[in-house]
Amino acid sequence: MGLNIVMHSALRDLVGNALKPIPLVPPQTLNDLLHQMGLDNGAVGLVIFNGKVLDRFNTLPDEGTIFIYPIIGGG
Amino acid sequence: MANGYTGKVLRVDLTSREIKVEQPNESFYRTYLGGPGFGLYYLLNEMPSQTDALGPDNIIVFAAGLLTGTAAPSVPRFTVCAKSPLTGALGRSEAGGWWGPELKMAGFDAVVVRGRAENPVYLWINQGQVEIRDAEHVWGKETGTVERIIKDELQDNLVRIAQIGPAGENQVKYAAIVNELVHFNGRSGLGAVMGSKNLKAIAVRGNTKVSAAHPDKLKEMAQWVAQEAKVNPLSKMLHSQGTPAVLTANNAAGGLPSCNWQYGSFDEAEEIGGDKLTNDLLFKRGSCFACPIRCKRVVKASGNVDVDPKYGGPEYETMAALGSNCGVKDLILICKANELCNKYGMDSISTGAVISFAMECYDKEYITREHTGGLDLQFGDGNLVLDLIQLIACRDGFGDWLADGTVALAKRIGNNSERLLMQVKGQDAPMHDPRLKNGLALQYALSPIGADHWFAQHDPFFVPGNPIGQKAGAPLGILEGIEAVDLSWSKVRLIFYTSMLNCAYDGLGVCVFGFAARSVTPLKKLLEMVEAITGWDTSLWELMKAGERINNMVRMFNCREGFGPEDDSLPTRLTQPLTSGPYSGQLSIDALEFREAVDLYYDMAGWDSQGRPTRGKLLELGLNWLTVTSR
Numbered sequence: 001m002g003l004n005i006v007m008h009s010a011l012r013d014l015v016g017n018a019l020k021p022i023p024l025v026p027p028q029t030l031n032d033l034l035h036q037m038g039l040d041n042g043a044v045g046l047v048i049f050n051g052k053v054l055d056r057f058n059t060l061p062d063e064g065t066i067f068i069y070p071i072i073g074g075g
Numbered sequence: 076m077a078n079g080y081t082g083k084v085l086r087v088d089l090t091s092r093e094i095k096v097e098q099p100n101e102s103f104y105r106t107y108l109g110g111p112g113f114g115l116y117y118l119l120n121e122m123p124s125q126t127d128a129l130g131p132d133n134i135i136v137f138a139a140g141l142l143t144g145t146a147a148p149s150v151p152r153f154t155v156c157a158k159s160p161l162t163g164a165l166g167r168s169e170a171g172g173w174w175g176p177e178l179k180m181a182g183f184d185a186v187v188v189r190g191r192a193e194n195p196v197y198l199w200i201n202q203g204q205v206e207i208r209d210a211e212h213v214w215g216k217e218t219g220t221v222e223r224i225i226k227d228e229l230q231d232n233l234v235r236i237a238q239i240g241p242a243g244e245n246q247v248k249y250a251a252i253v254n255e256l257v258h259f260n261g262r263s264g265l266g267a268v269m270g271s272k273n274l275k276a277i278a279v280r281g282n283t284k285v286s287a288a289h290p291d292k293l294k295e296m297a298q299w300v301a302q303e304a305k306v307n308p309l310s311k312m313l314h315s316q317g318t319p320a321v322l323t324a325n326n327a328a329g330g331l332p333s334c335n336w337q338y339g340s341f342d343e344a345e346e347i348g349g350d351k352l353t354n355d356l357l358f359k360r361g362s363c364f365a366c367p368i369r370c371k372r373v374v375k376a377s378g379n380v381d382v383d384p385k386y387g388g389p390e391y392e393t394m395a396a397l398g399s400n401c402g403v404k405d406l407i408l409i410c411k412a413n414e415l416c417n418k419y420g421m422d423s424i425s426t427g428a429v430i431s432f433a434m435e436c437y438d439k440e441y442i443t444r445e446h447t448g449g450l451d452l453q454f455g456d457g458n459l460v461l462d463l464i465q466l467i468a469c470r471d472g473f474g475d476w477l478a479d480g481t482v483a484l485a486k487r488i489g490n491n492s493e494r495l496l497m498q499v500k501g502q503d504a505p506m507h508d509p510r511l512k513n514g515l516a517l518q519y520a521l522s523p524i525g526a527d528h529w530f531a532q533h534d535p536f537f538v539p540g541n542p543i544g545q546k547a548g549a550p551l552g553i554l555e556g557i558e559a560v561d562l563s564w565s566k567v568r569l570i571f572y573t574s575m576l577n578c579a580y581d582g583l584g585v586c587v588f589g590f591a592a593r594s595v596t597p598l599k600k601l602l603e604m605v606e607a608i609t610g611w612d613t614s615l616w617e618l619m620k621a622g623e624r625i626n627n628m629v630r631m632f633n634c635r636e637g638f639g640p641e642d643d644s645l646p647t648r649l650t651q652p653l654t655s656g657p658y659s660g661q662l663s664i665d666a667l668e669f670r671e672a673v674d675l676y677y678d679m680a681g682w683d684s685q686g687r688p689t690r691g692k693l694l695e696l697g698l699n700w701l702t703v704t705s706r
Contacts, residue, residue, distance in 0.1 A: 008323055008327070014311060031151055042544070069327050071535050072325055072507070073533045075318035
């Protein structure tokens, strides 16, 4: 159990793989998680959990899957 | 010779076949930089207002950026400007590749073309020598064939060719100019302007290095950018997946235009996204002149449908416009549609827009098989999209209806179908939903060419806590983060400042995928590049003012053509909430609040209530020669 992280699209090339369980010591915010993953560099644009957008200061859930997408800056 | 520029502008009159060379002085370059600055200078000075966009008096200018062709990284771009046959406003479009650098190496900063040739011709610019050559034998041919024939007859495989396809010849209102088969001045129908002049192509070849005042410094900077691009997250992502990387992200946010913008989510988004393209179809990565990022895609497929890699691969805009927005879930067919647009020379955004609009009108029974010549215009039929692209390029049957663009099509169809249009000033909206990032709504409305997603920088970089925006914004005085969904004064200020910045980028030949905020190179380095190349003692202030000057010149062009504040508006659909994704039922843009934001932009820009630059603003920018017409 725990929290699964699904990295989307080109973010995978930044962190190495698509799906990995991250052990958490609650409470941990999304910001903490991104920092831990080296993704507090502006590359992440959208994080979704249970169909809702997670704010970077939200406390992370203990279990489930969050989906992380790259920043959408114009294509 | 000056540093960074050649000091020569080529003038060609196709009617009289007269060829001249002008040599502007240094202050001309420092004032207008290059690209759109040059184009607008000639258009405003020499072309009367209300000129027929497809008549011989329209002037079309091809102008490289100030830095283009030097050893500086990610500055390959050139601009084409003319009055647009699609919008009636300024037509302007930037392209990357090698054509712009080659023009500089051939000895010219810009080419100004007027008149109309009696028969099809192409220009051959070879190391300072210029010739008008017969093009009867390539007229009617697809771009790939023409590229081969011209290179063969000039006996030089390194000739760079900017050309039109059959769509430009047939004056499809959104025909593109294609260079090297994979780079495009796509927007505004500038290919139709070339077609109206019987100008099939401009082939260039040069071997004179564009000089720099401090070449060693420039080399150091190029090495720095090349190294940094390997670790910068944005340039790394651009390299790995290119612009298609954003497709699934837009979908997750509920902002992937689908079925003519009726929805913001597409069930099969993963099937047509960047991952799928990279894993299944990517043949190799392509690049522009002197760019270490290599964000271009080259795709290949064979089987039931072949996709020819010589036409490159689709950008995000194309994948959404010809994919989700037409309901098409077959990635190979989308890539084939991209190939056909490149082969026939058509803007893929407007092509997708006109097809998806027709599909929705058919779905709502505003048009029937009787109108379409028997075609069953169902969303999701990828093969139909391929057929329609060919019909449009040839103006054949129902394709002739589609070839004049969405606004003309809505007029033909009637039934109040205008309310389904997604366009501003006649230019079809790119594939980014401004309800998710409100600065983009201002971009769409205020961009002089109509809906454009690179009139300014995008909101997500500048949200609170994003280090990218903090770094990029600070030198501009943007010190606080601003939420993406926000139309307050601080958002207007962000768009105002970055619209000046992006105009300066275009004048310099800068690609947004190489520079802040979208990519690796910060503004400080850009400034150092300009100084190393030109030898000028310059400043960010001077460059921003040059950008503002360009923005005011284009505004004056449009005022002269009769555009006013009512044209700085948004499609009705954006005043309705999103229909899918995490913000479903939310984020409609309030029309009144939006109007106030546009008016505030006018105030900040020094424009009057009609959106016209004031005399004081024009004089402040040194545009005294425009004040006569501003009164």
